Amino acid sequence: MKGPLAGYRILEVGHMLAGPYCGMLLADLGAEVIKIETGAGDIARRMGRHHAGGHSVYFASLNRNKLSVTLDLASSEGRAAFHALAASAHGLITNLRPRAIKKLGLRYEDLKAHNPRLACVALTGYGLEGPYAERPAYDYVIQAMTGIMQMTGDPDAEPTKAGYSAVDNSAGIMAALGLVAKLAEGRGGQVDVAMHDVMLSQLNYVAAAWLNAGERPQRYARSAHPFIVPAQVFPAREGWLMLFITHDEFWRSFCEEAGRPDWVSDARYATIEGRRENRVLVIESLTRLLATDTAARWAERLAPRGIVAAAVDTLDNALAGDLAREREMVVALDGGGLKAAGNPIKISGFEPGYRAPPGLGEHNERILGKEAP
Numbered sequence: 001m002k003g004p005l006a007g008y009r010i011l012e013v014g015h016m017l018a019g020p021y022c023g024m025l026l027a028d029l030g031a032e033v034i035k036i037e038t039g040a041g042d043i044a045r046r047m048g049r050h051h052a053g054g055h056s057v058y059f060a061s062l063n064r065n066k067l068s069v070t071l072d073l074a075s076s077e078g079r080a081a082f083h084a085l086a087a088s089a090h091g092l093i094t095n096l097r098p099r100a101i102k103k104l105g106l107r108y109e110d111l112k113a114h115n116p117r118l119a120c121v122a123l124t125g126y127g128l129e130g131p132y133a134e135r136p137a138y139d140y141v142i143q144a145m146t147g148i149m150q151m152t153g154d155p156d157a158e159p160t161k162a163g164y165s166a167v168d169n170s171a172g173i174m175a176a177l178g179l180v181a182k183l184a185e186g187r188g189g190q191v192d193v194a195m196h197d198v199m200l201s202q203l204n205y206v207a208a209a210w211l212n213a214g215e216r217p218q219r220y221a222r223s224a225h226p227f228i229v230p231a232q233v234f235p236a237r238e239g240w241l242m243l244f245i246t247h248d249e250f251w252r253s254f255c256e257e258a259g260r261p262d263w264v265s266d267a268r269y270a271t272i273e274g275r276r277e278n279r280v281l282v283i284e285s286l287t288r289l290l291a292t293d294t295a296a297r298w299a300e301r302l303a304p305r306g307i308v309a310a311a312v313d314t315l316d317n318a319l320a321g322d323l324a325r326e327r328e329m330v331v332a333l334d335g336g337g338l339k340a341a342g343n344p345i346k347i348s349g350f351e352p353g354y355r356a357p358p359g360l361g362e363h364n365e366r367i368l369g370k371e372a373p
Contacts, residue, residue, distance in 0.1 A: 001029065001035050002030055003028070003029040003030020003031075003347070003350050003352060004029055004030060004347060004350065005026055005030040005031035005180075006030035006031070007030075008026075008030075008031040008032065008090045008091065008183065009032045009034065009088060009089045009090055009091075010023065010026055010027075010031045010032065010033045010034070010064070010084075010089065010090065010091040010092070010093060010106055010179070011033075011034050011036060011085055011086065011089050011091070011092045011093070012033055012035045012036065012092075012093045013036045013073070013092070013093070013094040013096065013104070013106055013161070014035075014042075014093055014094055014095045014096070014123075015042045015043055015044060015096070016042070016043060016044050016047075016095075016168075017044070017062060017093060017094065017139075017168040017169070017172070017284065018123050018167075018169070018171045018172045018175070019093050019123055019172070020035070020042070020044065020062040020063055020094050020095075020097030020172075021168065021169055021172035021173075021177070021279060022060050022093050022095075022121070022123065022173070022175040022176045022179070023035065023063075023066060023093050024062055024063060024065065024066065024173075024356065025172070025173070025176045025343065025345075026093075026176055026179070026180075026346075027064070027065035027066050028064075028065055028343040028352045028354075029343070029347075029350075029352070030159065030161070030350075030352075031091075031320050032067065033065065033066045033289070034066070034067045034068075034069060034089075034231065034363070034367060035063065035066045035067065035068045035069070035358065036069055036070075036071050036073070036082065036085075036322060037068060037069070037070050037071075037232065037360060037361070038070065038071075038072065038073075039070055039072070039361075041070075041360040042059065042063070042150040044056065044058055044062060044063070045059045045360065046189055046326040051337045052337055053329040053333070053337040053338045054359070055356070055357055055358060057338070059357060060333065060338050060340065060356070060357045061123070061340050061341070062255070063358070064333050064340060064354055064355055064356065064357050064359035065352075065353070065354065065355050066358055067358055067362070067363040067366070067367060068358035068359065068360055068361055068362050068363055069361060069367045069368055070360065070361035071368075073104045073105075074103075074104065079104075079105065079326065080197055081368055083111070083114045086111050086114045086115050086118060086369070087114045087115045088115075089116070089118060090118070090119065090183060091118065091119040091120070091121065091179050091183060092106065092111070092118060092119070092120045092121065093121045093123065093179065094106045094120075094121070094123065094174060095122075095123040095124065095175075095181060096124075096200055097124065097136075098122070098124055098127075098128050098129070098133045098134060099134055100121055101124075101128065106120070106122070106126070107117075107120060107122065107190060108120040108188060108189055109190070113187060115188065117186070117187065117188040118188045118192065119179055119182035119183055119188055119189060119191065120188075120189070120190050121175050121178055121182075121191040121193060122190065122191070122192055122193070123171055123172070123175045123193045123195070124137070124192075124193075124195070125137020125138075125141075125142065125192055125193075125194060125195050126194050126196050126349040127192055127194040127196075128190075129194050130199070132196075137169045137195055137196070139161075139166070139167040139195075139311065141167045141345075142195045142199055143161050143162065143166070143167055143199070144159070144161075145196065146199040146200055146203070147217065148161075148162070148199060148203075149161055150217075150218040151206070151218070151219060152219070153219060154219060154221050154222070155218070155220065155221060157219075157220045157270060166199075167195050167198070167199055168195070170198050170199065170202060171193060171194075171195045171198045173183040174193050174198050174201075175191070175193045178191040178193055179191060183344065204229050207326075211333070213264060213359075220232070220294075222234070224283075225244075225302040227276055228241050228244070228245075228246055228272070228276075229272070229275040229276050229279050229282055229283070230243050230244070230245055230275070230282065230283065230286055231243070231244045231245065231246070232283070233312060234286060234287055235287065235290070235291060236291060236293060236294050236295035237292060237293055237294050237295075238294040238295060238296070238297060238310065239252045239294060239296065239311050240295055240311070241290055241295040241297035241298050241299065241309060241310070241311060241312070242309065242310050242311075242312055243286070243290070243302075243307075243309045243357040244308040244309070245307065245308070246272075246308070247272070248270070248271055248272060250305075250306065250307050250308075251263075251264075251269075251270075251272075251275075252264050253305045253307060254302065254305070254307055255269075257301055257302060257305060257307075258289055260289065263285075265357055268281060269285075290360075294311075295311035295312065296311045298311075301304055315318065319333075319341075319346045327342075327346075329341060329342045329344070330342065331354045332340055332354065333354045333355060333356040333357070334353070334354060334355050336354055336357060340354070342354070
């Protein structure tokens with residue numbers, strides 16, 4: 001079925017994760033995304049230990065539903081072919097270094113003569129211009145620079161990164177949003193998305209606490225929330241339980257289920273303010289209580305009461321679970337024997353299709369009308 005972005009042609013000059021993830025999200029929603037690669041191809045084609053359907057699983061997870069053409073953008077012939085594509089396109093995504101973006105002519109100011117309505121997104125580490133522009137930027141480095149590593153993990157542990165590529169994925173989503181906003185505006189121009197900026201933006205209330213009250217973020221044991229108690233993981237008789245109680249009404253319901261009505265009348269426990277002021281006491285009491293049953297059983301008992309609680313699970317169980325199946329979040333890519341995580345955006349009247357990622361230069365003839373130089 002045609003998606004909401006059907007009819008839009010998007011060029012992608014990207015590699016690895018952030019740019020290709022941006023392009024894939026748009027392709028899932030119906031855009032024609034043409035991935036432009038060198039003769040060697042996106043380095044992601046050679047990433048990882050696993051292959052299926054003739055593709056690196058890493059590459060396949062980021063490049064489904066796209067077309068691939070090979071062009072040497074450093075040559076005059078390749079540049080001319082790219083300009084012809086740009087003239088017919090609505091948008092351009094690139095996540096190369098700023099120097100390469102400028103050298104290859106991938107900014108709006110370089111391309112507006114060929115298509116003044118082209119929306120150009122540059123997804124970089126620190127922006128297209130400025131003293132940091134040419135510094136190398138990777139997910140790990142941005143997590144380190146923006147304070148994310150310093151505030152993650154147990155208090156006595158070393159700085160800790162997120163367990164997945166949080167920066168690259170977040171930047172890809174923001175780039176997609178910026179491009180769609182520009183397409184909705186109907187005017188060409190440059191969109192500048194920096195990974196550094198994206199992560200500072202996502203620190204929202206943590207950043208606001210420092211900017212407005214001088215409060216530095218600190219780590220709390222077992223992933224605890226800075227001011228909501230209880231909101232953290234607890235060891236159960238078997239497994240770990242994530243318990244997150246934001247309102248006193250939920251706290252009263254929890255106490256009823258747990259057989260501790262005294263905690264409803266005790267001022268140290270009864271209110272969110274009391275629990276925050278007596279964090280150590282409350283957490284120690286809950287740790288003893290929750291050890292009396294398994295994490296799975298606690299989650300089962302608390303769910304009917306609307307209390308936010310879940311057993312800490314593994315990725316394989318999450319992918320095989322009822323919720324992932326109901327939400328169609330594990331999908332098969334046509335023609336490749338590959339499986340992948342599906343698109344999370346559910347739109348009424350539209351069901352995305354999932355094509356296998358393209359072979360290198362697979363669509364040269366279709367898009368360029370001839371073999372690429």
